[in-house]
Amino acid sequence: MTLLQRLRAPVYKNTGSVARDHLASERTFLAWLRTGLGFVALGIAMERFAQLDIPRVMIAEDKRPARDADADSSDVLVGTLLGTGGGSIAYGVVRYFSNMRLLEQGLFRPAYFGAGALGVAVAGLAGTVYWSAVQDRKTKR
Numbered sequence: 049m050t051l052l053q054r055l056r057a058p059v060y061k062n063t064g065s066v067a068r069d070h071l072a073s074e075r076t077f078l079a080w081l082r083t084g085l086g087f088v089a090l091g092i093a094m095e096r097f098a099q100l101d102i103p104r105v106m107i108a109e110d111k112r113p114a115r116d117a118d119a120d121s122s123d124v125l126v127g128t129l130l131g132t133g134g135g136s137i138a139y140g141v142v143r144y145f146s147n148m149r150l151l152e153q154g155l156f157r158p159a160y161f162g163a164g165a166l167g168v169a170v171a172g173l174a175g176t177v178y179w180s181a182v183q184d185r186k187t188k189r
Contacts, residue, residue: 057161062154069156073147076159080140083166087133091126098122121180128176132169139165 062069139162150156 057157057159059150059155059157062151062156066151069151070148073144073151076147077140077144080136080143080162084133084136084140087129087136089133091129091133094122094129095126098126125173125177125180128173132166132173135169136166 143159143162147156
């Protein structure tokens with residue numbers, strides 16, 4: 049047995065109601081879609097917020113300040129959010145259609161890696177944002 053075969057989720061017999069199983073699979077797909085859209089919306093909101101010229105609005109000057117390192121770090125965060133959102137949506141679509149085929153054969157494969165990957169991505173995002181905030185606070189002292 050190869051390593052890849054050991055890591056694959058097991059396939060179980062589908063002994064429950066077929067309609068119930070398909071509807072549960074659809075609800076799971078919609079949850080992945082909502083999660084992905086949430087990440088995409090947060091990324092777009094971050095990008096729009098980063099484009100605001102707060103000093104010009106508050107002081108009413110016509111001069112725009114030069115783009116600084118904070119803007120570059122926000123670009124990385126926005127890209128990461130958009131990538132995580134797009135990945136969640138793509139994974140949800142692939143998972144839904146593979147589940148649909150398995151359910152029609154009377155089988156089911158639990159999602160081990162998708163949920164784990166999203167958990168790692170969210171933890172990584174949260175840790176990065178926290179670390180960035182701590183470093184930003186240290187430099188302003």
